[in-house]
Amino acid sequence: MITVRPFSPTDIPSILKVVEQSLGETYPPSLYLTVHNLWCEGFLVALENGQVVAFVAAVPTGSKVARVLMLAVTPKCRRRSIGRRLMEGLYISCRVRGVDTIVLEVRKSNKEALAFYERQGFSVFGEMKQFYSNGEDAWKMMKVLGT
Ligand SMILES: CC(C)(COP(=O)(O)OP(=O)(O)OC[C@H]1O[C@@H](n2cnc3c(N)ncnc32)[C@H](O)[C@@H]1OP(=O)(O)O)[C@@H](O)C(=O)NCCC(=O)NCCS
Numbered sequence: 001m002i003t004v005r006p007f008s009p010t011d012i013p014s015i016l017k018v019v020e021q022s023l024g025e026t027y028p029p030s031l032y033l034t035v036h037n038l039w040c041e042g043f044l045v046a047l048e049n050g051q052v053v054a055f056v057a058a059v060p061t062g063s064k065v066a067r068v069l070m071l072a073v074t075p076k077c078r079r080r081s082i083g084r085r086l087m088e089g090l091y092i093s094c095r096v097r098g099v100d101t102i103v104l105e106v107r108k109s110n111k112e113a114l115a116f117y118e119r120q121g122f123s124v125f126g127e128m129k130q131f132y133s134n135g136e137d138a139w140k141m142m143k144v145l146g147t
Contacts, residue, residue, distance in 0.1 A: 002082055004089045007036055007043035007055065014052035015045070022072035025133060035059055035069060041093035042066060046073070046082045053077045056086040058093075061103070066094055068104035071113075087120050091145055100145050105131055105138035117141050 042058035054073035061067045073082045106113045122141040131138035
């Protein structure tokens with residue numbers, strides 16, 4: 001069974017594994033504490049059998065805007081609605097905080113994530129040249145939360 005709960009600092013070792021398997025970037029462990037301190041309710045983890053298998057981390061970027069910094073589901077657990085459930089948890093956190101718009105960046109080559117975010121109601125509204133450490137461009141996407 002999958003459960004979703006807020007991030008705890010003790011999740012960091014498991015999150016590092018998910019990131020290693022899922023994202024083409026590496027981040028220092030301290031980054032997760034910084035993100036958590038910015039907005040606890042915007043950092044959610046999904047567990048299966050007590051193990052962290054996915055997470056979403058978002059930060060506020062204005063009084064009514066949040067930005068998704070990372071979303072990752074460990075490869076063996078994909079296409080089981082875990083990403084969707086994490087985003088739904090994030091939408092709840094956004095509404096409680098009064099956030100009505102979510103923005104994010106996604107690699108132009110990441111067709112899976114593009115399809116996922118489009119299914120979530122996000123639309124492309126711009127691009128960021130050489131956004132990633134390997135020089136790859138990003139699409140900027142946004143979603144306005146309904147009432
Ligand atoms: C993108 C990602 C988070 C999706 O997580 P997930 O748990 O597999 O997604 P879900 O099962 O909740 O998918 C919900 C819907 O999104 C769409 N979708 C998800 N993955 C898809 C894929 N690989 N291809 C096409 N559509 C996809 C589908 O419409 C899916 O519904 P369906 O399974 O009923 O067809 C996951 O693939 C991942 O971790 N990728 C690597 C990291 C990454 O790219 N993160 C985003 C960086 S910006």
